[in-house]
Amino acid sequence: MQKTSEWLMSFNSSQRQQVQALIHERKKSFNKSVTVSFTGGKGGVGKTSIALKFAKELAKQGHKTLLIDCDYNLSNTAIRLGLPLNNSNFYSLLTAQKSFEDCLHKEGNFHLLSACNGDLDLFDSKLKLEELILDIIAGHEDDFDFILLDCPAGLSKEALILNAYCDQRIFVVTPDKASITDSYSLMKVLSTKFGVKENHLLVNMYLTSKQFQRVAVTISETVENFLGCRTNILGGLKRIDVEHSRFDNFFLANTESGFHKKFLQVVHKYSDDLSRSLGEFNSSSRNRLEQDVQTIS
Numbered sequence: 184m185q186k187t188s189e190w191l192m193s194f195n196s197s198q199r200q201q202v203q204a205l206i207h208e209r210k211k212s213f214n215k216s217v218t219v220s221f222t223g224g225k226g227g228v229g230k231t232s233i234a235l236k237f238a239k240e241l242a243k244q245g246h247k248t249l250l251i252d253c254d255y256n257l258s259n260t261a262i263r264l265g266l267p268l269n270n271s272n273f274y275s276l277l278t279a280q281k282s283f284e285d286c287l288h289k290e291g292n293f294h295l296l297s298a299c300n301g302d303l304d305l306f307d308s309k310l311k312l313e314e315l316i317l318d319i320i321a322g323h324e325d326d327f328d329f330i331l332l333d334c335p336a337g338l339s340k341e342a343l344i345l346n347a348y349c350d351q352r353i354f355v356v357t358p359d360k361a362s363i364t365d366s367y368s369l370m371k372v373l374s375t376k377f378g379v380k381e382n383h384l385l386v387n388m389y390l391t392s393k394q395f396q397r398v399a400v401t402i403s404e405t406v407e408n409f410l411g412c413r414t415n416i417l418g419g420l421k422r423i424d425v426e427h428s429r430f431d432n433f434f435l436a437n438t439e440s441g442f443h444k445k446f447l448q449v450v451h452k453y454s455d456d457l458s459r460s461l462g463e464f465n466s467s468s469r470n471r472l473e474q475d476v477q478t479i480s
């Protein structure tokens with residue numbers, strides 16, 4: 184059977200746009216999990232921290248959530264949660280020596296598939312990792328409400344394919360000019376090559392409300408004017424001034440802090456946008472879409 188990623192790549196970019204839309208409509212009608220990437224082009228902007236906290240929050244709200252660490256050989260998710268590193272799990276899953284269930288870390292509704300840390304077998308392997316991840320996602324879309332991807336920085340083919348496959352992308356951007364430029368570049372390639380026309384934006388590490396506004400407006404207006412893409416602004420998180428060694432505890436803590444409350448607002452904004460977009464899908468178009476998907480595939 185043809186792999187999901189090969190199937191997706193077998194279309195030209197304008198066909199892919201159509202296919203992408205149909206996949207998403209089909210998934211809505213079949214109640215499949217919502218797939219979301221945490222991305223942004225630039226490294227060190229907070230993708231992993233935010234993906235972890237987001238996944239934990241969705242799980243706390245009762246959604247069965249899977250977070251997949253797609254920074255395959257520089258995995259940070261387990262270490263950020265204070266879990267022991269287990270290089271062999273992810274590689275064993277990719278090479279079919281272990282089952283998916285055996286490789287997960289579970290805490291209630293929160294499920295984590297962490298990856299490797301400088302694993303030499305993975306480094307030497309010729310595995311097409313983005314294809315394997317897409318097949319893992321496609322194979323478990325009935326089992327979770329949300330599948331979140333912590334994407335690696337950069338414009339690699341892997342990052343592009345994962346972002347293009349996801350129903351939604353949350354771009355994590357800081358006020359740093361390089362972060363804004365790199366995000367724009369990623370949005371541009373996704374729009375041009377994969378027909379991705381809508382993204383979410385989360386501004387991280389801003390210092391003042393004015394700065395947050397400037398970043399959000401600059402990005403949303405630029406991508407609309409030059410790429411014809413829509414940006415859903417989820418909100419922002421201030422730069423936290425806590426000692427480095429205490430950062431993860433503070434950031435991930437479920438407390439009464441202003442920071443946590445602000446984070447919850449971002450998650451609620453995301454949930455509201457999602458409910459609205461799911462609500463817009465009406466059953467009268469369902470049959471036609473299902474037929475269209477079958478024709479294309």
Ligand SMILES: Nc1ncnc2c1ncn2[C@@H]1O[C@H](COP(=O)(O)OP(=O)(O)OP(=O)(O)O)[C@@H](O)[C@H]1O
Pocket residue numbers: 225226227228229230231232233254259335336387388420421422423424430
């Ligand atoms: N709101 C914030 N305030 C202060 N520091 C932050 C904030 N968000 C993230 N950081 C800091 O930025 C560092 C990088 O965060 P993180 O690892 O989540 O980024 P990343 O985008 O996943 O990086 P990479 O591209 O390397 O995977 C963290 O160690 C953390 O200390």
Ligand SMILES: [Mg+2]
Pocket residue numbers: 230231232254259333334
């Ligand atoms: Mg990261």
